[in-house]
Amino acid sequence: MNIPAPDVAQNISTSEHGTAPDRVGRQAREAASRQRPLRAVFMGTPEFAATILRRLLRTEHIELVAVYTQPDRPSGRGHKLCFSPVKALAGEHALPVLQPEHFKRDPQGDAAVAELAAFAPDLLLVAAYGLILPQRVLDIPARMPLNVHASLLPRYRGAAPIQRAIMAGETVTGVTIMRMQAALDSGPILMQRAVGIGIGDTARTLHDELAREGAELLVSALERLRAGALGEIRQDDSLASHAPKLRKEEAYLDLSLPAASLHALVRGLSPWPGAALFLHRPGAETLLVKLEPGSARLTEKQLALAAGFAAAHAYSDNAGLEAGSACAVRPGLVLGCADDALVVACGQGEAYAFYGLKPAGGKLMGGQAFYNGYLRDTHAFWSSSED
RNA sequence: CGCGGGGUGGAGCAGUUUGGUAGCUCGUCGGGCUCAUAACCCGAAGGCCAGAGGUUCAAAUCCUCUCCCCGCAA
Numbered sequence: 001m002n003i004p005a006p007d008v009a010q011n012i013s014t015s016e017h018g019t020a021p022d023r024v025g026r027q028a029r030e031a032a033s034r035q036r037p038l039r040a041v042f043m044g045t046p047e048f049a050a051t052i053l054r055r056l057l058r059t060e061h062i063e064l065v066a067v068y069t070q071p072d073r074p075s076g077r078g079h080k081l082c083f084s085p086v087k088a089l090a091g092e093h094a095l096p097v098l099q100p101e102h103f104k105r106d107p108q109g110d111a112a113v114a115e116l117a118a119f120a121p122d123l124l125l126v127a128a129y130g131l132i133l134p135q136r137v138l139d140i141p142a143r144m145p146l147n148v149h150a151s152l153l154p155r156y157r158g159a160a161p162i163q164r165a166i167m168a169g170e171t172v173t174g175v176t177i178m179r180m181q182a183a184l185d186s187g188p189i190l191m192q193r194a195v196g197i198g199i200g201d202t203a204r205t206l207h208d209e210l211a212r213e214g215a216e217l218l219v220s221a222l223e224r225l226r227a228g229a230l231g232e233i234r235q236d237d238s239l240a241s242h243a244p245k246l247r248k249e250e251a252y253l254d255l256s257l258p259a260a261s262l263h264a265l266v267r268g269l270s271p272w273p274g275a276a277l278f279l280h281r282p283g284a285e286t287l288l289v290k291l292e293p294g295s296a297r298l299t300e301k302q303l304a305l306a307a308g309f310a311a312a313h314a315y316s317d318n319a320g321l322e323a324g325s326a327c328a329v330r331p332g333l334v335l336g337c338a339d340d341a342l343v344v345a346c347g348q349g350e351a352y353a354f355y356g357l358k359p360a361g362g363k364l365m366g367g368q369a370f371y372n373g374y375l376r377d378t379h380a381f382w383s384s385s386e387d
Numbered sequence: 388c389g390c391g392g393g394g395u396g397g398a399g400c401a402g403u404u405u406g407g408u409a410g411c412u413c414g415u416c417g418g419g420c421u422c423a424u425a426a427c428c429c430g431a432a433g434g435c436c437a438g439a440g441g442u443u444c445a446a447a448u449c450c451u452c453u454c455c456c457c458g459c460a461a
Contacts, residue, residue, distance in 0.1 A: 074389085075461040076460095077457090078388090078389080079460085288458095290458090336425050343425090358457085358458090359392095360391095360458065361391080361457060361458065362399090362400095362457070362458090363456070366399090368399085370400095371413085372399045372411090372414090373401090374399075374400065375412085376400085376401090
């Protein structure tokens with residue numbers, strides 16, 4: 001969902017009209033760099049970083065001399081030792097892989113720093129590495145350390161920019177290439193590109209798209225760097241916002257919110273940690289259920305349908321009240337089921353349609369299937385707490 | 388040997404504690420009814436209860452092992 005947006009970098013050009021001696025000197029440097037590829041060290045860990053590394057592997061004039069990624073850690077069911085997507089990719093291409101624990105000031109960190117310096121890189125290309133890089137590491141590359149960040153900086157600095165943007169109901173976000181500084185995501189912006197957020201986008205789909213866009217934008221930035229045409233603009237710290245890592249507690253939905261807010265949360269929390277609710281049933285155990293959003297096309301349809309449901313319910317439940325009074329349906333009540341979605345009352349007299357429900361220990365299922373199995377005759381209601 | 392949940396007709400579940408003719412909500416098929424609803428009413432088909440072994444007069448249910456799915460944790 002790429003939308004036309006101003007390419008900030010075009011407004012950040014260096015002075016294109018330097019004096020004659022400058023121009024001669026620059027041309028000489030450019031000629032030299034055209035013959036010699038830039039030596040780059042890549043640092044990244046998850047799939048987002050792997051997508052960018054994949055793109056760099058087929059980029060001319062960039063010589064990847066080493067790949068840094070987080071150490072292998074026991075994870076997954078059974079706690080088997082797993083390695084990162086970046087390591088897997090680097091391995092396929094026979095690149096040297098280094099996995100230092102950290103770069104702190106101790107014997108171990110000092111060794112890691114020395115090892116990195118030995119690669120004599122021109123560039124450090126960093127994307128979701130998972131380690132804070134101290135200044136002495138950022139000082140190593142001859143040209144500069146570059147970072148790919150999945151937001152329109154200075155907004156959404158931090159670990160979870162993609163999810164936070166969706167959860168906040170944003171309709172536009174983007175990717176930024178910046179020159180790294182020691183403070184978190186605060187370096188000067190080199191290039192930036194906006195990407196629209198669709199009503200059906202989840203953290204996963206947007207993640208994939210931003211990774212692809214980020215990779216392309218990084219390649220553009222590298223081309224400009226080689227051409228000596230890469231300008232930069234300082235971040236306006238007064239516009240900065242933070243996107244901290246998601247906490248598990250944030251997964252529980254507050255059903256007193258209106259449907260649009262709930263939908264933004266469900267999408268931003270998908271696939272991890274997954275929006276969660278408790279289902280209370282008379283005479284049965286309380287059930288923890290995770291929610292997944294439906295497709296974009298269905299979503300628009302369902303939001304309309306849910307609104308209709310709420311209106312109908314308000315009418316029948318409030319028959320004794322005067323017309324036009326606020327809907328008295330308690331948020332969390334199950335209103336019904338339609339088109340494979342489970343319709344539940346939420347805030348402001350609205351209703352929200354659940355498409356994908358995954359009971360604890362069970363598999364993901366549609367609204368109708370869930371209704372058939374778990375709701376039957378009971379007067380059940382949903383809430384964010386276990387009791 | 389990290390912890391836990393689950394595998395029951397096409398779908399989703401109950402039943403397992405306290406062994407004793409396999410049930411519910413749907414779907415499917417046939418018939419009926421309705422201006423209409425997540426429609427409704429009547430009838431039918433469809434299951435060696437994941438697999439193997441054991442205990443028992445009798446096992447979906449108790450014991451042992453195997454396979455597959457899912458969550459936590461990272």
